[in-house]
Amino acid sequence: MKHLPLVFWLVCALCHFCATSQTYAHGFAGARFFPATLSSDDPFVADELSLPTVSTIRTPDDGGTRQTDISVDIAKRITPQLGIEIGETLTALNPHEGRAANGFGNLELAGKYQFLKNDAHEAIASLGLGVEVGGTGSSSIGADSFSTWSPGIFFGKGFGDLPEAIRSLKPFAVTGQLGVAIPTSASTRSVTVNDETGEHELEIERHPDVLEWGFALEYSVVYLQSQVQDMHLPAPIDRLIPLVEFALETPLDRGEQGQTTGTINPGVIWAGKYFQIGAEAVIPINERTGTNVGVIAQLHFFLDDLFPHSIGRPLFGGKQ
Amino acid sequence: MKNMIVSLFLIILTGTARVEAHAFLKEAEPSVGCTVPSSPNEVRIRFTENIEPAFSSIQVFDSSGKEMDKRDVHLDRSDRALLHVSLPRLGPGTYKVVWRVVSVDTHVTNGNFTFRVTR
Numbered sequence: 001m002k003h004l005p006l007v008f009w010l011v012c013a014l015c016h017f018c019a020t021s022q023t024y025a026h027g028f029a030g031a032r033f034f035p036a037t038l039s040s041d042d043p044f045v046a047d048e049l050s051l052p053t054v055s056t057i058r059t060p061d062d063g064g065t066r067q068t069d070i071s072v073d074i075a076k077r078i079t080p081q082l083g084i085e086i087g088e089t090l091t092a093l094n095p096h097e098g099r100a101a102n103g104f105g106n107l108e109l110a111g112k113y114q115f116l117k118n119d120a121h122e123a124i125a126s127l128g129l130g131v132e133v134g135g136t137g138s139s140s141i142g143a144d145s146f147s148t149w150s151p152g153i154f155f156g157k158g159f160g161d162l163p164e165a166i167r168s169l170k171p172f173a174v175t176g177q178l179g180v181a182i183p184t185s186a187s188t189r190s191v192t193v194n195d196e197t198g199e200h201e202l203e204i205e206r207h208p209d210v211l212e213w214g215f216a217l218e219y220s221v222v223y224l225q226s227q228v229q230d231m232h233l234p235a236p237i238d239r240l241i242p243l244v245e246f247a248l249e250t251p252l253d254r255g256e257q258g259q260t261t262g263t264i265n266p267g268v269i270w271a272g273k274y275f276q277i278g279a280e281a282v283i284p285i286n287e288r289t290g291t292n293v294g295v296i297a298q299l300h301f302f303l304d305d306l307f308p309h310s311i312g313r314p315l316f317g318g319k320q
Numbered sequence: 321m322k323n324m325i326v327s328l329f330l331i332i333l334t335g336t337a338r339v340e341a342h343a344f345l346k347e348a349e350p351s352v353g354c355t356v357p358s359s360p361n362e363v364r365i366r367f368t369e370n371i372e373p374a375f376s377s378i379q380v381f382d383s384s385g386k387e388m389d390k391r392d393v394h395l396d397r398s399d400r401a402l403l404h405v406s407l408p409r410l411g412p413g414t415y416k417v418v419w420r421v422v423s424v425d426t427h428v429t430n431g432n433f434t435f436r437v438t439r
Contacts, residue, residue: 028342031431119430164414164434167353226345227433229353273341273368305341308425 030119031227032158032173033220035269038278038298039247040177040214043124043156045083045114047303047312048075057282057294064096069105077304077314085110085130091141103138106147112154122158122173127151134184144207145188152179152212160227171223176215183207186254208251214262218243222271241269245280261289265296275301343369343423346401350435357438359410363389363417370400375422378405383414400424410437 027034027044036042038053049072056068071089078084086109092102110130117124130150137143156175188205221240225231248262267280282294304312349364350356363380373395380389389405396402403421415437420430 028429031429033342033344222344226352227431230348230351232351302341305425305427308427 029117029122029124029156029158031160031223032122032156033222033271034124034156034158034173034175035218035241035243035271035276035278036298036300037175037216037243037245038267038269038280038296039245039263039265039282040175040216041110041112041128041152041154043114043126043154043175043177044117045077045081045112045126046075047077047083047307047314049073049301049303050298051301053296053298055282055294055296057284057290058292059290060287062095062098066092066094068092068094073108076311079317080314081114083112083114085112093141101138101140103141103143104136105132105141106135106137106143107133109133110150120161122156122160124156126154128154128179144183144185146183146185146207148181148183150179150181150212152177158223160223167228170228171220173218173220173223174215175218177213179212180252181210181212181249183209206254206256208254208256211250211252212248213250214245214247216243216245236270239270239272241271243267243269243280248285259288261286263289263294267296273302274306275299341369341423341425342427342429343367343371343401343421344429345419345431345433348417348433352433353435355436355438359437360407362404362406364396364402364404365417365419366399366402367421367423368401369423369425369427371395371403372422372424372426373403375428376403377418377420378403379418380405380407381416381418382410383416388415412437412439 027036027042027046034042034044036048036050051072053071053073056066059065059067069089069091071087073085073087075083075085088107089105090102091105092100094100108130110128112126112128114124114126132144132148134147135145154177156173158173160170162170185207187207190203192201192203194201219242221233221238225233225238245265246262247265248260250260251257262285264283264285265280267278269276269278277299279295279297282296284290306312344367346366346368350360363378365378376393378389378393379387382388388410389407393403393405396404414434416432416434418432420428422428
């Protein structure tokens, strides 16, 4: 485990020297613009700022707890293919019974290497390694005292290369991710006092490795208008990207294997010149995840368009 | 960080910043996916941003992949976001327009669309 970051950076360095394409930009593969999705990580590296992402949902914890998250994420390209990300979340927990709590979650850091971009087939793919830094968040909202590493692969594919006979499907695209969250601690032991007997009890909370998987199916009105058929749609409809995201987690071991949780998130993104706005419903896929519908919304800035000559460009090796 | 965030909001709210962005196709003539009764004299594409003509192109291909345009892509005299390319007389058929542009802040975008000539 301790060699995972080293392996990741070595793979990135190897890919970097093998790469041939020089024309990278945020979220583009050929004529396809991939918006930043709200519930899953993007398949590209970029100079972007999500400020804020707000979500709220009632979870089944403690007889029903309203959880509201306000987060900020910033992504910065080091080279045209290699980027880093930093994220932080403020969480407010309002249980049906008991005390409300709020505080910051653990700091989240990530590196991503975009190893594939095929303009003709509107395909894009990246390798990423994230870490939730244990002990940097507030224990009152359940931030883990241990770190969790998350290697993964991220991909995007536009349908613009479909035959003309089914050209109406060309505005569709799919993005997705597949990764594993690997906690550095297999379990947490804590001693509690039984209210009735007054005796001390040992509680063991297990932390399984978790398969993180999901995808988003998008329909780009922007693509429809500019690549397939000009429908003369007025603003703001001409910049809409309706989508549905599937964000899923499946524990792999430690007694919880196969107990998948997740949400299906239908919504819409409006993408402008310098920023995009998105909102989605958050629908639990099963009772284990919850029984109430939540909502997530995000304001997301394209730093490479806002500051093309300064912070919006890679630190090394690229004009874009 | 605080200054950057404040700058961001000011730029967006005031709309006065001299920043450019990726150039998207705003409108085309012949329009994207349309059918026209006779051969157009040229293809015009207006983009959402001003364009660097030296690094931008429009090509028109027939169904066999033969380039049909007159290879004279040029920027409009009064509109730096409008590109033209001239066409010879086109026969009936479907034609593919392939464009690649560099906006003035050096962002590259590209795309393609078809139009059909009926006679």
